[in-house]
Amino acid sequence: MLEKSYKVVDEAGLHARPASLLVQTAGKFTDTIDIVYKGKRLTLKSIMAVMSLGIPQHGEFTIEVTGDHEEEAHAAMKKILVDHSII
Amino acid sequence: MNIKGIAASDGISIAKVYKLESIALHVTNDLVTDANSELEKLKSAMEVSSQELGKIREITLVNLDEEHAMIFDAHIQIVNDPEIADQVKDMIERENHNAAYAFQTVTETFATIFESMDNDYMRERAADVRDVARRVISHILNVPISDPTLIDQEVIVVADDLTPSDTAQLNKKFVKGFITNVGGRTSHSAIMARSLEIPAIVGTKNVLDIVKNDDVMILDGLAGIAIVNPTDAEITLYQEKHEKFLAKKALFQKFKNEKSITLDHHIVELAANIGSPDDMAKVLDNGAEGIGLYRTEFLYMNNDNFPTEDEQYIAYKMVLEDMPKHKVVIRTLDIGGDKELKYLEMDHEMNPFLGHRALRLCLTNVPLFKTQLRALLRASVHGNLHIMFPMVATLDELRDAKAILKECEKELTAEKKAFSTTYKVGIMVEIPAVAILADQFAKEVDFFSIGTNDLIQYSFAADRMNQKVSYLYQPYNPSLLRLIKMVIEASHDAGIWTGMCGEMAGDQIAAPILLGLGLDEFSMSASSILQTRELFSKISYNDMKELANKAISLGTNQEVIDLVQQTLKGE
Numbered sequence: 001m002l003e004k005s006y007k008v009v010d011e012a013g014l015h016a017r018p019a020s021l022l023v024q025t026a027g028k029f030t031d032t033i034d035i036v037y038k039g040k041r042l043t044l045k046s047i048m049a050v051m052s053l054g055i056p057q058h059g060e061f062t063i064e065v066t067g068d069h070e071e072e073a074h075a076a077m078k079k080i081l082v083d084h085s086i087i
Numbered sequence: 088m089n090i091k092g093i094a095a096s097d098g099i100s101i102a103k104v105y106k107l108e109s110i111a112l113h114v115t116n117d118l119v120t121d122a123n124s125e126l127e128k129l130k131s132a133m134e135v136s137s138q139e140l141g142k143i144r145e146i147t148l149v150n151l152d153e154e155h156a157m158i159f160d161a162h163i164q165i166v167n168d169p170e171i172a173d174q175v176k177d178m179i180e181r182e183n184h185n186a187a188y189a190f191q192t193v194t195e196t197f198a199t200i201f202e203s204m205d206n207d208y209m210r211e212r213a214a215d216v217r218d219v220a221r222r223v224i225s226h227i228l229n230v231p232i233s234d235p236t237l238i239d240q241e242v243i244v245v246a247d248d249l250t251p252s253d254t255a256q257l258n259k260k261f262v263k264g265f266i267t268n269v270g271g272r273t274s275h276s277a278i279m280a281r282s283l284e285i286p287a288i289v290g291t292k293n294v295l296d297i298v299k300n301d302d303v304m305i306l307d308g309l310a311g312i313a314i315v316n317p318t319d320a321e322i323t324l325y326q327e328k329h330e331k332f333l334a335k336k337a338l339f340q341k342f343k344n345e346k347s348i349t350l351d352h353h354i355v356e357l358a359a360n361i362g363s364p365d366d367m368a369k370v371l372d373n374g375a376e377g378i379g380l381y382r383t384e385f386l387y388m389n390n391d392n393f394p395t396e397d398e399q400y401i402a403y404k405m406v407l408e409d410m411p412k413h414k415v416v417i418r419t420l421d422i423g424g425d426k427e428l429k430y431l432e433m434d435h436e437m438n439p440f441l442g443h444r445a446l447r448l449c450l451t452n453v454p455l456f457k458t459q460l461r462a463l464l465r466a467s468v469h470g471n472l473h474i475m476f477p478m479v480a481t482l483d484e485l486r487d488a489k490a491i492l493k494e495c496e497k498e499l500t501a502e503k504k505a506f507s508t509t510y511k512v513g514i515m516v517e518i519p520a521v522a523i524l525a526d527q528f529a530k531e532v533d534f535f536s537i538g539t540n541d542l543i544q545y546s547f548a549a550d551r552m553n554q555k556v557s558y559l560y561q562p563y564n565p566s567l568l569r570l571i572k573m574v575i576e577a578s579h580d581a582g583i584w585t586g587m588c589g590e591m592a593g594d595q596i597a598a599p600i601l602l603g604l605g606l607d608e609f610s611m612s613a614s615s616i617l618q619t620r621e622l623f624s625k626i627s628y629n630d631m632k633e634l635a636n637k638a639i640s641l642g643t644n645q646e647v648i649d650l651v652q653q654t655l656k657g658e
Contacts, residue, residue, distance in 0.1 A: 016212055020161045046170030047161065048197045051212060054204040 002070035004078070005062045006087045014055040016047075018084040023047045025076050031067025033077075044077075090294050092266065094311030095277035097336075098286030099329040100263035101322060104302040104315075105242035106295060107233045107249070112224055114191050118183040125179045125186040132186070132226035136166045139222065143236040146258050158215075165219045171197070187227040194220035238262060243304050247295055259283055264306040266294050266313055280308075288313055335617075342620045343374040347609075353628030355602065357620055358413070358610040360588055363389075364405040370613045374620070377413035379536065379610020380475075380588035381406060383459065384421050392430050393455065399462035407470030416473040416536060416586070416610070418515065419459055419488075421445045425552060440541075440550060445478035450487055460495045467507035475536060479514045479521055485531060515588075517541035522570040529581035535574055536610070539589035543567060562591050563647040568600060568639045575605045586610055593619050596651045599626060603635030626655070 008014055026033045026044040033044040037059065042049035044063065055061050065073045081087045119125055144159035165171070171193050178189035194216050201213040225232040235244060235257050244257065244265040257265070263285060270277060270289035280287030286308025288294075298304065298315055305314040305325045309332065314321055347357045358379030359370040363386070370378070386394050386402055394402075407415050422428055423444020436442035449456035463474055476488050489512060499506055516522055517538035525535065539562060544551045546567055549559035561567065571587075578585040586608030591597045593611030598619055601609065609619065634654050638647045 013209070015209075016161055016215075017157070020164055023164060043170065046168050047164040048168045048216075049170045051209065052197055052200045054201070054209050056205070 001064055001066040002074060003062050003064040004074055005060060006081060008055055008057055008059045008061070008086055010084070010086045011057050013057050013059060014050070014053075014061070014086055016051065018080055018086050019050045020047055021080045021084070022077060023050060025080060026073070029065075029067065029069050029073045029076075031065050031069050031073055033066075033073060034064045035061055036064060037061040088297070088315045090266070090288075090291050090297060090313040090315065092288040092291035092294070092311050092313070093270075093272055093277075094308055095270070095272055095289045096264075096280035096283075096285060096287035096308050097332070098264065098284070098306075098308045099325055099332055100243060100286050100306045100308075101317075101325060101329075102241045102243045102263040102304065102306075104298045104300055104304050105233075105235075105238060105244050106298070106300050107235055107244050107246040108295065110225075110230060110232055112187075112221065112228060112230060112232075114187045114224060114228070115185070116188050117185055119179075119185050120183070122180050122183065125189075126176065128227050129175060129179070129186040129190065132190075132223050133166055133172075135226045136219070136223045137163055139234065139237065140166065140219075143234075146236045150257070150259060162215060162219050165216060166223060187224050190224055190227065191220060235262065243306050245295055245298055245304075257283065257285075259285065264288075264308060266291060266304075266306060268292055268295050338617050338621055339373075342617050342624070343372075345374070345620065345624075347376065347620045347623055349602070349623050349631075350625065350627040351629055353602075355606065355623070356413075356586075356608040357616045358416075358586070358608055359613045359616065360610050361406070361613075364402055364409070366613070367406060367409040371409065373613040373616045375413075375613060375616055377608070377610075378406060378410060378415040378417075379586050379592075379608055381415065381417040382421065383418060384426055387420060387422065387428055388426065390430075393458065396458050396462045396465075399459060400465050403463055403466035403472075404469045407466055407472060410470060414471045414473050414511075416475050416513070416534075416588070417463060418475045418477050419446070419456070419463075420449055421477040423448055440544065440552075446476050446484060446488060447478060450484065450491075453491060456488075456491060457495055457498075460492050461499060464492075464495055464499055464506040464510070465504060467510040468505050472507065472510040473513055473534065474510060475513045475515060475534075477515045477538070478517065478541075479528075480518045481520070482524075482527060482531065485514060485528065489531075515541075516574050516585075517545070519546050519570060522574050525574045525577035526580065529577050529583055532583065534583050535578050535585040536608075537571060537574060537585065537587040537589070539587065539591040542570065546570065561644040562594065562597055563600070563638075563651075564644045565639050565641050565647060568604070568635070568647070571601070571606075572604050572635075572639060575607075579605060584608060590615075595619070595622060596648055598622060599631050599651060599655065600635050600638050600647070602626070602628065603631030603633070603638075605632075630654075 022044060034041050035044045035050060037053045037055050044050060063077055140159050140163045144156050147159060148156040174193045175189045178184045179186060198213040198216040201209050204210060238258055238261045241261050241263050244262055247268045248270060249265060249267060264287055266288045268291055277287060277289050286306050288308060288311050302315050305317050346354055348354050356376045358377035359375035360380040361370060361378055362382050386399060403417060423442060424440045479485050511533035513532045513534035513536060515538045516535045521528060540551060543560055543562060547559040549556040551560060575585045584607040587606055588610040592609040593615030638650055641647055
């Protein structure tokens with residue numbers, strides 16, 4: 001398992017557009033991909049789950065990948081977060 | 088049956104009614120024994136919903152843009168969300184709930200979470216979840232919900248109101264117009280209809296209750312009237328009206344922002360006649376190249392007493408500011424004759440048209456005249472002002488009027504009130520005596536504008552209010568054309584221009600002759616401008632010069648009409 005933590009800088013928090021892209025991308029990996037925020041762990045393959053966390057600006061969250069493509073999956077997620085100025 | 092509302096977007100459509108209603112979905116809490124059948128229903132409802140949303144995405148991409156289309160990517164993700172699916176399946180398999188109830192419960196839980204978040208953006212996403220839930224549940228229950236994007240035949244959409252996203256999803260190929268219960272000309276649905284260029288009527292109060300799906304409807308967005316299940320005759324009538332509208336619109340698009348230019352590149356100005364600043368919207372809409380006649384008497388006639396200098400200043404300023412690039416000809420008070428003021432006592436005259444009217448009245452009522460001239464001078468700083476005196480008969484009258492104007496200038500200078508020094512002064516040419524002496528007048532004015540109605544009635548000595556002599560109203564009579572020719576030539580010799588205000592300028596038979604006679608400016612009602620511009624684009628100035636020469640050598644009014652019609656047919 002490989003985990004990486006991030007802090008949200010975007011005013012709107014982790015909003016629907018990047019959240020939707022994270023979920024789309026997570027769905028392409030066979031690995032188990034979870035997001036952890038304030039002690040809650042949910043699958044990153046569900047838009048509802050990600051959005052229900054409601055991660056605001058300054059919120060700190062962790063992405064955990066378990067499987068055969070841990071590095072690759074993390075790189076893809078990070079790219080989305082950076083491209084959308086979330087982190 | 089006719090339904091009246093507010094005309095919100097121009098055009099005419101005839102199509103079947105499509106009612107866009109929010110149908111209530113009845114979800115019960117009945118328990119089920121056959122979980123597999125419920126799971127099947129859920130699966131197929133999710134598939135159908137995904138497909139529909141995919142279609143909506145495509146249509147939105149065509150109608151709007153990628154940004155709006157992406158909203159539906161998120162909707163598709165919600166439909167196929169594993170978290171929702173797992174929880175719903177759980178409720179069906181373990182608790183024997185029916186699929187609709189389970190789906191509603193799970194999605195509502197998420198919607199409530201979003202709604203409770205301390206973030207406007209996330210709160211709005213609750214509406215997305217509910218929107219998607221409604222679609223899936225409608226398929227589970229097998230109750231079709233209205234969906235404007237899925238329309239696949241020509242329809243007129245009937246609704247209580249249309250939200251921005253409703254209108255954004257309307258497929259322009261099939262949606263031929265819409266009509267709603269609520270709204271006004273500036274409501275969102277009205278604005279959207281105009282940008283989609285489909286006819287619309289809003290604010291009918293009850294159209295949704297009156298019509299049924301598949302009723303045939305004529306939607307007249309020009310008049311704000313809808314006809315439900317029209318007769319064949321009505322359909323024919325409106326098809327013709329539609330053709331005319333399309334022709335006019337095509338003309339509009341082609342000529343609105345063009346110059347008024349002939350085949351051989353002779354340029355003239357097509358200006359508009361107005362009665363008040365309220366007319367300016369229509370004037371600008373029709374591509375006018377200036378105001379050729381602002382009839383200020385309406386300012387006086389629509390009042391219970393003389394309009395003050397400030398009231399007049401404001402009205403003139405508004406018109407000048409609306410025409411920053413073009414000239415604005417404002418005619419001083421023209422009352423008497425057939426126009427009276429209820430607060431100004433005028434002598435009863437035997438021949439009011441030959442009496443104490445217009446400039447004659449102003450010259451004997453100097454305070455009244457000065458109020459208007461001062462207002463005009465003050466407004467002159469706001470645009471390209473041309474002051475025009477009506478009913479001048481002699482040079483003395485013109486000189487008197489100009490002297491009073493100079494006095495007003497002096498007064499304003501003394502009061503330190505600003506006015507432009509570049510405004511122009513001209514006269515209406517509507518009395519034959521002036522037309523004949525035009526070369527002398529041309530030395531003392533900046534422009535002429537021919538007033539045809541009066542010039543005709545004075546030339547033929549025929550009261551235009553008297554039906555029995557109405558046959559003497561002969562705008563094409565060669566004698567009148569010769570008078571016009573004298574005026575135009577005298578002005579050109581003196582280096583000034585001649586316009587014409589009066590309907591003759593926009594008359595499709597007179598205009599080609601006037602063009603050939605060298606008229607510089609044609610001022611008419613705004614609605615005639617574009618068709619005149621189109622007419623001029625198809626003829627040549629040289630040919631029209633020849634036509635005009637032939638016309639003035641003919642003998643009668645009818646001979647001139649025949650000549651023009653024959654010539655234009657050959658063009």
